[in-house]
Amino acid sequence: MRALLVLGATGNAGRMAVQVAKRFGAAHVVAAGRDPDRLAEVAALGADVTCTLDELDRAADVDVVLDYVWGEPTARALVDVLTARRDRGVPLTWIEIGSVAGPAAAIPSAALRSARVQLVGSGIGSVPGRDFLAELPQLAAAVADGAFDVRARAVPLADVEQAWTAAADSTDRIVLVP
Structure with a gap:
């Protein structure tokens, strides 16, 4: 490309x-x-x-x-x-x-x-699953190697209300963890 x-x-x-x-x-x-x-x-x-x-x-x-x-x-x-x-x-x-x-x-x-x-x-069905699977290992390896600046914050599911309220003040992606 x-x-x-x-x-x-x-x-x-x-x-x-x-x-x-x-x-x-x-x-x-x-x-x-x-x-x-x-x-x-x-x-x-x-x-x-x-x-x-x-x-x-x-x-x-x-x-x-x-x-x-x-x-x-x-x-x-x-x-x-x-x-x-x-x-x-x-x-x-x-x-x-x-x-x-x-x-x-x-x-x-x-x-x-x-x-x-x-x-x-770009949704499910627009790209065959085999194409996703072909690209996934290389992408996963780059993520695991820390190649990307990921703005994510893990929050326990029990704290969802507090995280939702605080999200307006943050640019981080909230990831709810059970």
Whole structure:
């Protein structure tokens, strides 16, 4: 893979996607998000370029987009990226992973007709299980080796209420442990 855009790179999953992409061969990673302070942190994790959601013309010539956002921001982003591409005939694969900004994105049909873009999902069934299994050992080894900056905090299940209340003040992923 040559170039990748992570839309929603300031969230925990997006931060991890930047790190995994760089570790496993992406030549150029663009991290996009809303919070400039958190974008600076993502740059330190390996993003080659960071930009806000209003600056996506800087990410126009990527090959793949990992979209953790969806909703209205994705509708705008898709149009911005497609119209800013130097060559709209170059394939772009847009992978929908999350929907933190909303479950629907009103994408203008003209945007889809005017560029070579493929929208794909990332849920169960969109990728064969054997493909997951083929990649898992290498990914698990990298995690075990401490190759990634993982912001996770284990919390006993009995403390779920306290963890839920405190989560608003933290950027860590809460992992409930029985």
